[in-house]
Amino acid sequence: SGINAEYGKQWYQRRVRGRLFMLHNKLVTAVAHVGGLNPKKFRTAKMPGRWLMNPHRNILDYQLLTNFLGLSHTERRELAKQIGTTPSQIIEDLIVIQKAMMIF
Numbered sequence: 001s002g003i004n005a006e007y008g009k010q011w012y013q014r015r016v017r018g019r020l021f022m023l024h025n026k027l028v029t030a031v032a033h034v035g036g037l038n039p040k041k042f043r044t045a046k047m048p049g050r051w052l053m054n055p056h057r058n059i060l061d062y063q064l065l066t067n068f069l070g071l072s073h074t075e076r077r078e079l080a081k082q083i084g085t086t087p088s089q090i091i092e093d094l095i096v097i098q099k100a101m102m103i104f
Helices: 002-030 062-070 073-082 087-102
Strands: none
Touching: 002 062, 002 073, 002 087, 062 087, 073 087
């Protein structure tokens, strides 16, 4: 039972991560950015030398994601529809992240 519960948890986390990455990519082009900075490039960690992983991937900008909350109801619904979910599901995902960040 523990293995199935752990698998279910991992599956859920992958779904949430995928949903938030899709939202992040949509918000990069959908909202105006402070100073015209590209949030993906601006907030990426600077790593010396060559790495096997791409530092531009696997990083979500929480400030950019919270811009979703400032959009109008129509804009929220349209963005959520484009990534195949609902605005309430996205808001729930953002709440989960906020609670997780409160631990640190």
